[in-house]
Amino acid sequence: MAARSVGSLGDGAGGVQPLPRRLRFIAEESTNSFVHRLAETNGLAPRELLSMLGAGDALLSEPEFSEVHLNAAAHGRLAALAGCRADVMDHVLPTLRRHPLPDPDGAPPRWDVPNPWEPVNDCLVRVCDLCALSRQARRDAYAVSAAAWRVCARHRRWTDNLREDGVTCIPLTAVPEVLAAHEERVRLERRLGAGGRIAFADAFHIAVFWWNQAAQVPRAWAERHQQLGLQEGSDRRVAALVAYPEIVQLAGVLAARERRRLRGSWSRAQDTDWLRGVQALFASWELRGSFPMEPVLQWAALHSGRAHLSGPKPVRGRYRRLGTSGPHPQAASAGALEALTCLPWRLGDIPETPAQLWSVSSRV
Numbered sequence: 001m002a003a004r005s006v007g008s009l010g011d012g013a014g015g016v017q018p019l020p021r022r023l024r025f026i027a028e029e030s031t032n033s034f035v036h037r038l039a040e041t042n043g044l045a046p047r048e049l050l051s052m053l054g055a056g057d058a059l060l061s062e063p064e065f066s067e068v069h070l071n072a073a074a075h076g077r078l079a080a081l082a083g084c085r086a087d088v089m090d091h092v093l094p095t096l097r098r099h100p101l102p103d104p105d106g107a108p109p110r111w112d113v114p115n116p117w118e119p120v121n122d123c124l125v126r127v128c129d130l131c132a133l134s135r136q137a138r139r140d141a142y143a144v145s146a147a148a149w150r151v152c153a154r155h156r157r158w159t160d161n162l163r164e165d166g167v168t169c170i171p172l173t174a175v176p177e178v179l180a181a182h183e184e185r186v187r188l189e190r191r192l193g194a195g196g197r198i199a200f201a202d203a204f205h206i207a208v209f210w211w212n213q214a215a216q217v218p219r220a221w222a223e224r225h226q227q228l229g230l231q232e233g234s235d236r237r238v239a240a241l242v243a244y245p246e247i248v249q250l251a252g253v254l255a256a257r258e259r260r261r262l263r264g265s266w267s268r269a270q271d272t273d274w275l276r277g278v279q280a281l282f283a284s285w286e287l288r289g290s291f292p293m294e295p296v297l298q299w300a301a302l303h304s305g306r307a308h309l310s311g312p313k314p315v316r317g318r319y320r321r322l323g324t325s326g327p328h329p330q331a332a333s334a335g336a337l338e339a340l341t342c343l344p345w346r347l348g349d350i351p352e353t354p355a356q357l358w359s360v361s362s363r364v
């Protein structure tokens, strides 16, 4: 690519010259991961590179453990060092646009490391190493993700941030329905926008309720766990993986009701039909009785108010964007699944006083 003049690299670069060696971008990469790669490629220590970005005295961790936040001026300098425009950098590194360091206009460049005790908004997940290799990354790259895992559809792998038994990624060839579900999720979220992401987050947390209680879970979960051939004890690591196809299907069902509600064409009679449909779906997964319906009823109760949408109502047609009215704040349309959902259950939280004595020893 032809060299661009530094003047075109955006404001705030403060005359910073591009480093001699450029990097190939990895989508959704964490800022810390990018900084580490850019530094190493150019023979610098990561800390040295950060000092070129601005002032900061926080302890810098490996990209596996922590993210780095920049203010606007430091962001401009990073773009200049990387030899690209600030808006391109913004597009490639999601943390830059989602968590800029707050600063008044014209503040001097600075960087910081988020407080590890503050609630996490995004998860750091290892980038599929084949994808990283194809971008000529020479070290593990990390991406920011709404969940503690990601699917690489291209290489058919499930990646997370763990290394139990040396397993850094889980091949999905044995469970093709998980890949199909992922494609479906991408379609749903592309079609419905924020509402699609919220429907997935809510469906995921309904599955979390079942998983935590372990009284009844779809039979397919245990079958998939077996097909993956993983060691015992990896249950929690693969909870979302084995449940993925049902979660995505449920997300579609939730989104259908939500679309009608937001259009204002939702009625009590329709809701009875809808609940009957959900029950039939659950029966096909061999979930029976009132227990599996509990979280769905709770979800439906939260999604029962009259919709007050500021924008246009969702319409029929190809682009049926769902808004975020109701229990989901407008601002929370991006970010962690846990921040998106209106439901209270978190993976692995076993209720202290269960309503009944569920077995907690034999999940998945």
Ligand SMILES: [Zn+2]
Binding pocket: 128, 129, 130, 131, 132, 152, 154, 155, 156, 157
């Ligand atoms: Zn890959």
